[in-house]
Amino acid sequence: MDILIRPHALEGSVDAIASKSMAHRLLTLAALCPNRTDLNCNTTSKDIEATAGCLEALGAHVARTRVGFRVNPIDAARGGATLDCGESGSTLRFLLPVAAALGCGASFTGHGRLAQRPLSPLYEELQAHGVKLSAQGSFPLTVSGELEPGDFFIPGNVSSQYISGLLMAAPLMGARTRVFVGEPVESRSYVNITIRALETFGVHVSTGHEERKGRPCTVYEVDPSRRLASPSVATVEGDWSNSAFWLAAGAMANSVEVDGLDMGSTQGDRAIMAALAAYGATVRRGPVSATCVHDRLEGRTIDVSDIPDLVPPLAAVACLAEGTTKIVGAARLRLKESDRLATVSDALRAMGADISIEGDGLEIQGGRALAGGVVDAANDHRIAMMAAVAGASATGETLIRGAECVSKSYPGFFDDYRKLGGIAEERDA
Ligand SMILES: O=C(O)C1=C[C@@H](OP(=O)(O)O)[C@@H](O)[C@H](O)C1
Ligand SMILES: C=C(OP(=O)(O)O)C(=O)O
The missing domain is CATH 3.65.10.10 (Enolpyruvate transferase domain)
Incomplete structure (x- = not known):
């Protein structure tokens, strides 16, 4: 699709x-x-x-x-x-x-x-x-x-x-x-x-x-003395890794809130809030929600060795942030569903970004709207989601090839995208 x-x-x-x-x-x-x-x-x-x-x-x-x-x-x-x-x-x-x-x-x-x-x-x-x-x-x-x-x-x-x-x-x-x-x-x-x-x-x-x-x-x-014991009921908390795409979209324009997130979560990807704030966006923490509001964005150096899954949304935001963003410590991105250093860079370049692979990271010269373009999702859910979020604030249309791969982690991604006012139309491949 x-x-x-x-x-x-x-x-x-x-x-x-x-x-x-x-x-x-x-x-x-x-x-x-x-x-x-x-x-x-x-x-x-x-x-x-x-x-x-x-x-x-x-x-x-x-x-x-x-x-x-x-x-x-x-x-x-x-x-x-x-x-x-x-x-x-x-x-x-x-x-x-x-x-x-x-x-x-x-x-x-x-x-x-x-x-x-x-x-x-x-x-x-x-x-x-x-x-x-x-x-x-x-x-x-x-x-x-x-x-x-x-x-x-x-x-x-x-x-x-x-x-x-x-x-x-x-x-x-x-x-x-x-x-x-x-x-x-x-x-x-x-x-x-x-x-x-x-x-x-x-x-x-x-x-x-x-x-x-x-x-x-x-x-x-x-501890070898303890056996696994059922808690009877347990709750899977909200996902910071995929919520990061929505918060990044808020940083790029307007304001987006994600509800149902634990502010004290052990998930390292909760660091999206600090990273977006460091770009210059306004981040608000509610008791169980996070909101990100657009503001003037400036390029940063971000070490992602603890937060590899945040690279796609962080790279999308970097395209709009004035000056240079360096994403460092990203060697393991080569070992994901795709070689994500290559596919993040290829996808954003196809949309008009000035982005290159530098060593084990990415360098992005940002500060102007992307044009949009044709993006190959490379069978990687996070590349498809990145392109969709980047495409929302581009000046022209973006065609994402193979966008069905979002179902690996987020089958309802495009429904939620539309819920947030985004325009995503299915096209036969
Ligand atoms: O343990 C986990 O749930 C994960 C660990 C990370 O992988 P690496 O430790 O291989 O970087 C992350 O990228 C992956 O999406 C999920
Ligand atoms: C890399 C990922 O997951 P996994 O390693 O479990 O395939 C991911 O969700 O981005």
């Missing part, structure tokens, strides 16, 4: 969708603990459904309810199941160690760019702890053997999802598990989301600092 965006600035209020990151974790832990859990989760997406489907394949029962999901846990893990992760990196990297810890043997599959996204050095660490894996880089990826507890070493600069997966697998192993993560730990706040989710299910993770392999490390240690 292609979408034609006609210039029309967004304005108004929209409800936050459920956090995909939190939904993956709470669904997974609900499937692994001994009792039933009701999850309040106001929206779903292809990635969330992929996790739910994989947990079902392992033997959990995940039913959709009026307000979210009812999860009946895995009783005896089903041996030899096929786990289709879709295009979700989180699903694969979380459930690979989990399936290994269950010791049931499984076969992972997936689509799009997922097979090419890295698994090393998680892959080697699993092998070093008793797990047999087929060659990485293609599907099916088969796993057999049983994950042994102990010390794991993961460098901090590839994907925090490796750390999160090991931490969620740890309570299944029944003995002390420590994950040493080489500094600097990037996307650290995503590990904190995992720790928070584990706490919801009664397991404490302590954090310390130690040298390992001659390197300073953050050490995450999972």
Whole structure:
């Protein structure tokens, strides 16, 4: 599906969708603990459904309810199941160690760019702890053997999802598990989301600092005396990562409010408020809502090593901010659904931006309205959403090719876009 965006600035209020990151974790832990859990989760997406489907394949029962999901846990893990992760990196990297810890043997599959996204050095660490894996880089990826507890070493600069997966697998192993993560730990706040989710299910993770392999490390240690316990009911909070697109739209013109966001959330992408304020926009925090109001914008240097998913909305805003914006610390963007350094830059350049890749980041000379143009979403939801938001305040039309990819995280994106007054028309590809 292609979408034609006609210039029309967004304005108004929209409800936050459920956090995909939190939904993956709470669904997974609900499937692994001994009792039933009701999850309040106001929206779903292809990635969330992929996790739910994989947990079902392992033997959990995940039913959709009026307000979210009812999860009946895995009783005896089903041996030899096929786990289709879709295009979700989180699903694969979380459930690979989990399936290994269950010791049931499984076969992972997936689509799009997922097979090419890295698994090393998680892959080697699993092998070093008793797990047999087929060659990485293609599907099916088969796993057999049983994950042994102990010390794991993961460098901090590839994907925090490796750390999160090991931490969620740890309570299944029944003995002390420590994950040493080489500094600097990037996307650290995503590990904190995992720790928070584990706490919801009664397991404490302590954090310390130690040298390992001659390197300073953050050490995450999972309390071996605690078993996962269902909280009976848990709530998936509002999603800051996708709300960031609406708040960015508010920064670019008029004013946009997102309702249903936790101001004290562990989600690192809550940093969108500070980043937009640093550009010069006015940001207002309500008890459960955030509002961003347009003002004169100025270019900044922004380190995104902890907030990789904010790069698309931040880059869109940079196009309108006077002067130079440098987005630094973005190497891991090459490892997402697309090479996002290339696709952010290609998409905004196609719309008239002065943008280039500089080292592991982006440099944008901003300060004038974009013209609009034809953008290839590159099968990357965040590229399609970025182009739509940038197109709202462009001077001409923007055609987004392959815009259906928004369903990976936000199937209702264009409905909400229209709710905010945006003009998005479907075109046959
Ligand atoms: O744990 C998570 O929920 C995520 C971690 C981040 O990935 P990396 O740690 O690989 O950067 C982020 O980009 C991804 O969208 C979601
Ligand atoms: C990179 C993303 O997700 P995942 O790694 O789970 O595919 C994302 O949502 O932008």
